[in-house]
Amino acid sequence: MDAQWKTVARNCLDAAYNRSMSFPEIVGTLIAAGFEGYIVDYRRNTTTYFLPDGESVVLENNHVEGVVSAGFDAEGVAAQVRWAQANPPGYSYVAFSSNVKAMGCAGYIVSFSGRRVLYFGRTAETHVEHFPQS
Numbered sequence: 001m002d003a004q005w006k007t008v009a010r011n012c013l014d015a016a017y018n019r020s021m022s023f024p025e026i027v028g029t030l031i032a033a034g035f036e037g038y039i040v041d042y043r044r045n046t047t048t049y050f051l052p053d054g055e056s057v058v059l060e061n062n063h064v065e066g067v068v069s070a071g072f073d074a075e076g077v078a079a080q081v082r083w084a085q086a087n088p089p090g091y092s093y094v095a096f097s098s099n100v101k102a103m104g105c106a107g108y109i110v111s112f113s114g115r116r117v118l119y120f121g122r123t124a125e126t127h128v129e130h131f132p133q134s
Contacts, residue, residue, distance in 0.1 A: 005035075008035075009030070009049040038110050042101050046061060074127040108120065
């Protein structure tokens with residue numbers, strides 16, 4: 001694994017928490033570095049970034065309060081995504097993560113080639129969000 005990939009992944013994860021880059025900027029940076037997607041696992045508290053050749057970078061997430069609820073609220077998760085997309089002054093990735101965990105989101109998979117994010121619950125219920133049209 002190239003050290004530069006680890007650095008890019010770490011910088012993007014940190015940027016999500018400190019709001020120094022928007023989600024589209026993070027996606028663009030990761031694509032430019034050669035990543036094909038990533039998965040956030042709220043139960044393991046990790047984010048794994050994947051390269052097309054099977055290599056991956058696993059990073060520990062910052063601590064976010066709460067546990068993943070048993071029931072999955074797809075509409076609630078969708079509302080949180082809209083909040084994140086609007087990126088209002090009070091938005092934070094920590095609050096987003098805490099809120100979706102409370103709505104039963106165990107994690108999400110981001111596919112750059114598929115241009116979508118799949119949010120999933122503990123029971124494998126899902127909610128799919130397509131990337132906004134450019």
